[in-house]
Amino acid sequence: MKIYTKTGDRGETGLFGGQRVAKDHVRVAAYGDVDELNSLLGVAVWHLEADGQAELAAGLRGVQSDLFTVGANLATPSVEDGGRESPWIPALAPGRIEELEGWIDAAETELEPLKSFVLPGGSGGASYLHLARTVCRRAERHVVTLSREAHVGPEWVRYLNRLSDLLFTLARLANRRAGVDDVPWMPNPRGAAEEGAAPR
Template sequence: MKIYTRTGDDGTTSLFAGGRVKKDDARVEAYGTVDELNSILGIVRAISKNAEINEIIQEIQNYLFHLGADLATPFEVENLKIKRIAKEDVEKIERWIDEIDLRLEPLKNFILPGGTLLASFLHLARTVCRRAERRIVYLSEREKINTQIIPFVNRLSDLLFVLARYANKIENVPDVKWTG
């Protein structure tokens, strides 16, 4: 199978359930940003030596493929091959946040992104996740989407923040407080 098809040379791309849209379409911007997030999480897994973090990140990466397919398939299309993001997925993210947050000192100040290389990439992933959330909200104002997507991405950015703090903690690198 060839990697290139030339079908996108006119500036359009295929949606998962069929049909073509411009490559700058709100839907493509949303799932493209999710793809960017997934790539950054690949870097996170490549540099992390922590098995627990790697396991969580790998599971998130799988969720992000489901999320991308969900976004690439108009909501009104019933495609049995698509696993849509569900409330249970949001709840799983919340459980991870709660479990990891219990191991951290309570946050009393804003902190600067950074610390270890791993924490820095987790902060980068968090900011790209927030951008994906903005793109998804923009899409949701124009087209009907799965109602669980925005809560899922919102919680995911919170999880990435907690994981960044946890990555610093396990390396004994303190969070740097914002002195603003």
């Protein structure tokens, strides 16, 4: 099977079920963001494994598998939208969102309570988890946009919403386990900003 098919050379792509849409269609943007998120998690996993945080890396491999399921469903129009049912499109494992919530709760037992916003960054793994969180939020926004014009299962928005919370929490946890402190955001006082004070 060849990687290139030439069927998309005119700016269209095929969805699961046979429909063809423009490559900038909101549905393509939604599952494209999910694909980008999955790739970023692959980089985060590499850094976590290199830092000796195999437990976090293994859990995120499971999330990567989830994201293939999310993307496959977003790329499949519902029957109401002219699509065809397919036994090959997987469903999200029951209770998976609750499992993410449990992971968040367990991670927070190792963390100091948040008292301010923190700057994204820190260790390699944490930095990529922060970046993945922002892409996850973008994916969520595009799925919400898609849901206004097509039938989209509410579980996909819920999953991405919970996942972004998890990625933020795991970024903090990865920093803590790597011995790297979170850097709190220290906004300039309004008066200093108005006077043109140089940032410190």
